[in-house]
Amino acid sequence: MKPGLGPLGGCRVVDFTWAAMGPYAGYLLAALGAEVIQVSRPLKNSTSTTAAITQFFDVGKTCVKINVKDDDGKKILIDLISKSDVFLENFRPGVVEGLGLDFDTLTKTNSELVMVSGSALGRGGRDSAYVGYAPIFSALSGLADATGFEDGRPTEIRYPSDLTSGATMAFAALAGLADKARGGTYVDLAARDALTWTLASSFATTNDVHSKRLGNGHNSIFPHGLYKCKGHDQWVALSVSDDNQIEALCGLINWRPKDRGEVTNLSDADKREFDQLIETWTSARNPSDAVTELQELGIAASQSADASDIWEDKHIRAREFFRHIDGVGWVASPPWRIKNKQNHAYALTQAAASRKRVFHEILGVSLNVIEDLVKRGVIG
Numbered sequence: 001m002k003p004g005l006g007p008l009g010g011c012r013v014v015d016f017t018w019a020a021m022g023p024y025a026g027y028l029l030a031a032l033g034a035e036v037i038q039v040s041r042p043l044k045n046s047t048s049t050t051a052a053i054t055q056f057f058d059v060g061k062t063c064v065k066i067n068v069k070d071d072d073g074k075k076i077l078i079d080l081i082s083k084s085d086v087f088l089e090n091f092r093p094g095v096v097e098g099l100g101l102d103f104d105t106l107t108k109t110n111s112e113l114v115m116v117s118g119s120a121l122g123r124g125g126r127d128s129a130y131v132g133y134a135p136i137f138s139a140l141s142g143l144a145d146a147t148g149f150e151d152g153r154p155t156e157i158r159y160p161s162d163l164t165s166g167a168t169m170a171f172a173a174l175a176g177l178a179d180k181a182r183g184g185t186y187v188d189l190a191a192r193d194a195l196t197w198t199l200a201s202s203f204a205t206t207n208d209v210h211s212k213r214l215g216n217g218h219n220s221i222f223p224h225g226l227y228k229c230k231g232h233d234q235w236v237a238l239s240v241s242d243d244n245q246i247e248a249l250c251g252l253i254n255w256r257p258k259d260r261g262e263v264t265n266l267s268d269a270d271k272r273e274f275d276q277l278i279e280t281w282t283s284a285r286n287p288s289d290a291v292t293e294l295q296e297l298g299i300a301a302s303q304s305a306d307a308s309d310i311w312e313d314k315h316i317r318a319r320e321f322f323r324h325i326d327g328v329g330w331v332a333s334p335p336w337r338i339k340n341k342q343n344h345a346y347a348l349t350q351a352a353a354s355r356k357r358v359f360h361e362i363l364g365v366s367l368n369v370i371e372d373l374v375k376r377g378v379i380g
Contacts, residue, residue: 006033022090024166030060042380065380090118114176122190141195
């Protein structure tokens with residue numbers, strides 16, 4: 001990737017991460033124009049630090065391998081960090097410290113370094129060394145317990161757990177860059193905390209700390225949920241936000257509560273009847289017709305899209321959301337469009353070009369020495 005594209009042009013990031021949380025943070029910074037150098041160990045038959053499902057997080061990065069257990073490799077990585085603005089890592093607490101890559105050591109050669117360490121539970125507590133991945137983040141944060149139906153088990157929210165934590169890592173790096181003039185910044189980020197933080201508003205809406213799971217419902221909005229439509233596995237989502245919309249929906253499905261005409265302050269029995277009649281109405285219509293009628297009344301509604309619906313969506317296509325990357329396939333582009341900015345390079349840099357960029361152009365190592373280091377397994 002050429003530096004200088006997008007709002008983070010000229011910023012260099014060393015992405016020493018793995019799995020999905022950390023690589024996603026680097027991917028977001030690359031999407032904003034930073035030169036992101038993904039560093040992994042030169043493992044046999046391995047082409048990416050990420051799981052296969054998240055391999056596209058390498059798109060837009062310059063990917064190299066450095067054996068940090070080799071003294072020469074460690075020196076090379078420290079030299080690279082000294083010439084960079086941000087250092088990302090998401091190993092279990094103690095790992096980078098054991099490698100001599102802790103913040104205090106690194107800032108001896110780069111006093112303005114922004115370092116973000118992501119882990120399952122963060123540093124400083126008795127459980128700092130806890131091993132965790134996305135399913136564990138989801139369970140520990142309370143997200144799994146808050147998700148699912150009242151009579152069912154907690155539901156694991158896997159992929160968004162990594163992405164939320166990774167996005168928070170990227171946000172922390174941006175905060176550090178904004179404060180760079182005052183010196184280096186170290187951020188200790190816990191994936192569990194990042195997810196629990198997003199649930200804070202849910203905790204605040206009830207005095208009952210043991211609140212029950214609501215399925216597709218909402219604890220303060222009704223009607224709110226997904227309703228079956230005509231056809232196989234077809235659904236429409238709707239959410240009613242005020243009394244005028246409730247009145248309009250009642251008129252649409254021709255329903256009034258028994259014994260009274262008002263549709264506010266509905267009893268639980270009224271809500272169950274209302275919900276059933278909404279689904280009777282939606283079941284007689286295909287999703288697009290149901291959505292059209294609801295939207296015409298000002299009611300928030302949409303078809304529940306599956307992967308093929310999203311792939312064929314004309315609006316998404318018009319925004320060029322999907323891009324084809326040689327060696328990877330079709331990937332999703334960042335959701336933002338910054339006017340007059342080219343903010344992402346949609347390509348995978350070849351290994352030889354990556355090595356030349358990092359070791360020769362940035363670090364000044366001769367091509368002959370680079371070739372020798374590759375043969376020795378120090379870099380790749």
